[in-house]
Amino acid sequence: MLVVRPAGPGDLDHLLELAILSGPGFTSLPEDPDALADRLELSRASFTGQAQVQDAWYTLMLEETDTGDIDGIGSVKATVGLKRPFFSFRVVNNAQSSPSLDIRLEHQTLVLVNECTGWTEVGSLFLKADRRKGGAGRLLSQSRYMLIGAQPDLFADTVLAELRGVFTPDGACPFWDHVAHKFFPMEFDQADYMTGSTDKQFILDLAPRHPIYVNLLPEPARAVIGKVHPQGVPAMALLESEGFRPNGLIDIFDAGPTVTCQRDNIRTVRDARALKVQIASEVEAELPGLISTASVAAFRAVRQKVAVEGETAVINAETAAALKVKAGDVVRVKS
Structure with a gap:
């Protein structure tokens, strides 16, 4: 039988294995034993009520009861953006016109924002490849909403999820290579790691202060804005089945979409x-x-x-x- 249960310090080896398997762009699963150990300790404190409500980060493991094998992970962050900013690009449509020339144009721009302060985040949904059929992913995904529904007062009125953006089979990230890297002259993995392990001041220091016109970007970058990594398509479908919808925000590094739903309107929470x-x-x-x-x-x-x-x-x-x-x-x- 498969059971979803709280993660704790004893799961470090399992969590490190999942982090390695998840590949690049999975910000919440860095291949860093110390960072993962801290996360598991925070999970233990969160489930036992020893963490501050706004700091709680509940990590869930998918376990086979017969063997003890760990096949997947999911998580719920009670709040984001309170102690560290939660940066995104908002995709903004701008209309311009010249009546004298009878010309009307619409331009999309990317604007750096910090709009999600205090929201709850569901994330870290990852399963081993041989577990991605047979309903295991749905069980793990919905378990996060069952957790929220168990004690809704511990979570925010708005719930978000960030989905990993597009990477090529060889591990390259078109949006990073053509856009983000121009502002953050470092390897993607370093920027990804710093996002999860620092106060994100480097983003505030280096990110573009003016709108980026999408039409001026190379086609490979334009093509992936708001698109989901192929491995994330099933996760997107599960989110949509619960009532989540894109809200016009994308990740500043890989351009993956953000989706949101009101807590009490999430289908599993509600039903x-x-x-x-x-x-x-x-x-x-x-x-x-x-x-x-x-x-x-x-x-x-x-x-x-x-x-x-x-x-x-x-x-x-x-x-x-x-x-x-x-x-x-x-x-x-x-x-």
């Missing part, structure tokens, strides 16, 4: 029901449902058969053991 557990040897249900615990501190989630009978969720003993719940406990169920 999951709190029910009392009943354990039975047989569960009469045609399709499995998404089931999670009802608190952040003890959070776990699975997709297994569940029969909803009034205000009761009937599950089997194996599912109860994976969730670490007993009869009479409260779980949240999304059919």
Whole structure:
């Protein structure tokens, strides 16, 4: 059985393996054991309520209960942009006209902004290649919304997700090579690492202070603005199925899109029901449902058969053991 559970300091080797597999452009998974160890400690403090609410960063692991193998990761940051800026480019449409010449033009520009202050971010969604079929990705993705729905007051009214931009098969990033690198004369990996490990002052110091006209950019850079890395297409589809939509912001390094949704309008947050557990040897249900615990501190989630009978969720003993719940406990169920 696959179970999503909180990550902690003991997961460092697993997290480092996932960071290496994720490849370039995955800012939240640097190939840095010290940074990853700090992240896992923050995750432990977040789930146990020892971190400040605004600092909380909940990291989730997808685990095979039989083997203990870790197949994927997802996360929720309670807030972004409060202690460190959260920079993006906003894609702005500018109309110009000359009535005397009967000419009207529209130009797109990229403007550096810091608009997402205080929002919640869902991110770090990554699975090993052999787990990208069979519903594992959907379980991991939706588990983040079950976490938010368990205690909504810990999260902001607006939730965002950043998707990785386009990279070529050989690892090159067209937007970085033709645009961002002109302002940040360093390797992409260095800029990516500094974004996650510093106060981002270097961005404020070096980023363009005036709008960038898209029409003046080389075609390879124009073509990838707001586009998603091929590996991120399934993640984008999952986000769209939950109600997330592009909001006109893109990443300043790889031009990947930002999508947002109001917390209470996220489909899984909205539709999951709190029910009392009943354990039975047989569960009469045609399709499995998404089931999670009802608190952040003890959070776990699975997709297994569940029969909803009034205000009761009937599950089997194996599912109860994976969730670490007993009869009479409260779980949240999304059919």
